[in-house]
Amino acid sequence: MQTHLKKRIELIIEMPLLRRVTERFNAAGVSGYSVLPVIAGRGQSGTWSADGQVSDAGQMAAVICIVDEAKLDAVLDVVFAVVSKQIGLVTVADVAVVRPERF
Amino acid sequence: MQTHLKKRIELIIEMPLLRRVTERFNAAGVSGYSVLPVIAGRGQSGTWSADGQVSDAGQMAAVICIVDEAKLDAVLDVVFAVVSKQIGLVTVADVAVVRPERF
Amino acid sequence: MQTHLKKRIELIIEMPLLRRVTERFNAAGVSGYSVLPVIAGRGQSGTWSADGQVSDAGQMAAVICIVDEAKLDAVLDVVFAVVSKQIGLVTVADVAVVRPERF
């Protein structure tokens, strides 16, 4: 099957930030994104777990966004504008897709 | 540690389709798969969230499947036979594994 | 945006093992990790689903850990010391990050 190269951005960001980040994705022209739950973790700011929590503060979510390389920098700019002061991380990986026109 | 190259297929597919796709993975000879929940997202068909939902229709799941390159096309064929008309996406990435014999 | 190469380790391990693995991550010098839920899967030991389960035995979790290449082998050693006899899998992929100093 013929495949085409795209970029897979994976954010791990604070829950309270989620709405802001995804809203700005639009502006940056991504075709979509998906949010996955994260249930526990550790980082410089300590260890946390979702168990028994009522509050979303202190919790993280993973956001996956497949984008065309041409849009990568624009999306990363948007992301960093929001998340630079916050807890979390951003990684980018190469992926192949089959239907390139949709990204 | 010596590592070996494999392919990591990641599907984001509609929940109602899940059973059909995973059932066909068997036939294509994959050694296994894992299903991760997706709690929200956006795409051409709009924005959605799992919050407060009773129905699985309209919700997505992520399926991760590590396969040998030799089986990749067979698996993608199976996947596309099911998901072509549906909402969702398929990406493939390179990964290294330590115990190659199990895939 | 300038990016730097890191490694993304992804474990799919048994829930009852989770605490042990993450505790040892510390010793191996990782800067952090994130745990994602897995809700269903299939492998050599059969098909499983989290639905309706009270017990964590038999269930899996995904652990994502971004590390510097220099620490990769040390982390994999730690991981394999714990998971070698267990059900599950370990993959490693290349990712780019923007703030390299934090890993």
Added chain:
Amino acid sequence: MTLTELAAQNLVSPMVLFFIVGLSAAFAKSDLTVPEAVAKLLSLYLLMSIGFRGGAEVAHHGLSAPLLETVAAGIALSFAMPLVAFAILRRITRLSGVDAAAVAAHYGSISAVTLAAVTGALNQLKIPYEGYMIAVAAAMETPAIVTALNLARPYRDTTDGAGKDRAFWGEVLLNGSVVTLLGAFAVGAITGERGYTLVKPFFVELFAGFLCLFLLDMGLVAGRGLLQGRKNLSAALAVFAVVMPLIGASAGAGLAILIGLSAGGTAVLMTLAASASYIAVPAALRLALPEANPAIPLTLSLGVTFPFNLLIGIPLYISIADRIAKVAH
């Protein structure tokens, strides 16, 4: 009780008010949410409670009116209503044949939470209804899908989808809500008085409270669905989503008169016919009619018809059913 009194009382029932709280919170963009697992628990509870009480009622009073005829009437409604819905939609809206068929399937089938709401209102008014109406509800979930797939066929450039698939029909017939309703109905019917007494504090006394929680959630989901789905909502579609329940309710009333159902049973059958599925049918159509846009029927059924039935429809149907019964007896 007059219709006005009934409507006024309905509008200040805590269930309806909690629905309005949820709706308002969604419109005001509050971050209030109910976790998915909790929504599923609430739905499970309501189905078990309705089913069980229906069964217990049958165990207690026996069959007070013809069960088989009522089930047949429900099935006939479910088969036939999509035809009406489809005809209206093709005439007054610009929906494609496939999308019109998808919407028609939703309106032929039923909504379990609307059923919960009408039984809640009847309990509150102390109007009894035939227990086996629960079985009728379960029987009405699926037939509409058959009709709709046939309606869609000429408009499809493919025969893809699970519609011709045996496993598919198994899944549809045994979907979770049908199994829970019928299972709980059977439990209620078998276990009798002693079982009823045992679980009454849970399945009977807490019903109103659980319904409040669930309707708060439904308000949130319906409100957000409306905000999201606005763009799918033309004036013609909105009209359809209000008129179709009235047509369904009328058909239900007609059949109820023919069969001779009680006032409560008539109200339930009217409400079932008036309600539109938002759980079972959407999932089935993603498999059998994947090219239909799922947002259209969902916006209509959850965003317009459900609130309409909850706020206006149910008191209306109850009041009409009450008059019908008084005339008949």
Added chain:
Amino acid sequence: MTLTELAAQNLVSPMVLFFIVGLSAAFAKSDLTVPEAVAKLLSLYLLMSIGFRGGAEVAHHGLSAPLLETVAAGIALSFAMPLVAFAILRRITRLSGVDAAAVAAHYGSISAVTLAAVTGALNQLKIPYEGYMIAVAAAMETPAIVTALNLARPYRDTTDGAGKDRAFWGEVLLNGSVVTLLGAFAVGAITGERGYTLVKPFFVELFAGFLCLFLLDMGLVAGRGLLQGRKNLSAALAVFAVVMPLIGASAGAGLAILIGLSAGGTAVLMTLAASASYIAVPAALRLALPEANPAIPLTLSLGVTFPFNLLIGIPLYISIADRIAKVAH
């Protein structure tokens, strides 16, 4: 009440019937599921309720029979039963030494939901039982693991696993269900009459209803487990999974006679001995005996022994306990 009457009544209790609904739905491949978080809530509720009521009973009636002896009897049963189970398994099945030891650990320990079911049945029959049986249950969870790890040792080509690890035994002794049971027991014992009155509507009156929900879920999980685990299930293993509870119950009955427990207490001790763990032990063995195939003990305990105890065992044990008590007094 005769055994037949008791059995008949058990089979039409709503709890047992909901279990059968769940089992049937799983066999019929319905997509009905209960979310994991809901299953955990139900289990938490049941443990808190049983524990609290046990403690409250002790606060009210004091220790009506020797507590320490009963706890000692429970611990002895948990230590000893794996030896019997292992011997039988090695004789009549082809399980490896490690797998036989793993299964033996499950049958030496206890199942909290089976405990919930027997207390539910006793409540329904208005047969009182010693409140501290809850503490006995907690004490029986762990010892079987010690025996089983020793049994497995000669068959292991490694000493890997957490069995020799201090942290491991801490985790096992303080696993969530033990802590909840004992914690709620302590709360019930300390808080006395006033506390009991306060939480009675929740922890006492809703018990039967919550148990219905949980047993529906257990039916689904057991049914799906059986479908999945069929291939692990030989005739010999199935026989073991029915005979071993009877052996356990007999041993429990013997010790209950020695101690002089009431009819209710005897039925509880028999049921505990007859039940097989499906939560605490599986998790512990994944750490301490990772090379054992986890599907085998789970299929047996959840797929065969639990339904057997629920449908047949519990009424049988209660009826025997009743006769024992009548003879004794």
Added chain:
Amino acid sequence: MTLTELAAQNLVSPMVLFFIVGLSAAFAKSDLTVPEAVAKLLSLYLLMSIGFRGGAEVAHHGLSAPLLETVAAGIALSFAMPLVAFAILRRITRLSGVDAAAVAAHYGSISAVTLAAVTGALNQLKIPYEGYMIAVAAAMETPAIVTALNLARPYRDTTDGAGKDRAFWGEVLLNGSVVTLLGAFAVGAITGERGYTLVKPFFVELFAGFLCLFLLDMGLVAGRGLLQGRKNLSAALAVFAVVMPLIGASAGAGLAILIGLSAGGTAVLMTLAASASYIAVPAALRLALPEANPAIPLTLSLGVTFPFNLLIGIPLYISIADRIAKVAH
């Protein structure tokens, strides 16, 4: 009742005991957990129940004391307390200006579960309180954030963060717990006696039981928070976390005397002032003050102040409120 009696009774209430069970389980490193979805359900239930009963009380008794003045007093407290907290923190601890402001915001706002606990205790003691105290609680959630952001401004090397953002203030004002409390309050006030009777078995009779479950969870979360957050906890901070509630309660008592609240209303206002937010404020500050270390206020509020209020503060505040009311009337 004397203070000692009250304290003794509080310490053996099932709610407090279940909190201690949770705390002990966390300290003992038990793996007991409550799923996140369940914790959210419990919190939703408690908010709906408190809100509804407050509204129903207003519907029944009318406004027995000046509503507007009490709301104004609550808002004033929420605006002013961060100033006091900030001054103390800067004097006795080494917290940076930003972190001190963040902590101050938490102590100016309120904790809904502490509100649930004090209403639970008052119900148990059959001490009535003004129903509109619920509206006061909702009004006290947000003002503290305004003060704290102003306090932090001089210490920030950036104006980043959502504080100047309109959407932000909308989100904060309409956060889920405020909407649930006020929504349920409105429902209770509108629906009146008939609605109350309908949902009483759920929202009133189960309150104590649900609170037990939630406090078990709170014990687990607080205990684990303390273990994690130890390193953030100096002696000076711990002193602050005990002294600040006492200051808040005193200020609340003073205002309650001025307004002439009942004993129950005084106890509620004191408790609100004494409590520290752990849900709404943390989330808001992650957006508006991202450079503050979120672990510090959370360790203080959840790990020290909440247990202090639950175990010691609430009985103290009730007893003082009782004396105040006796002197006043």
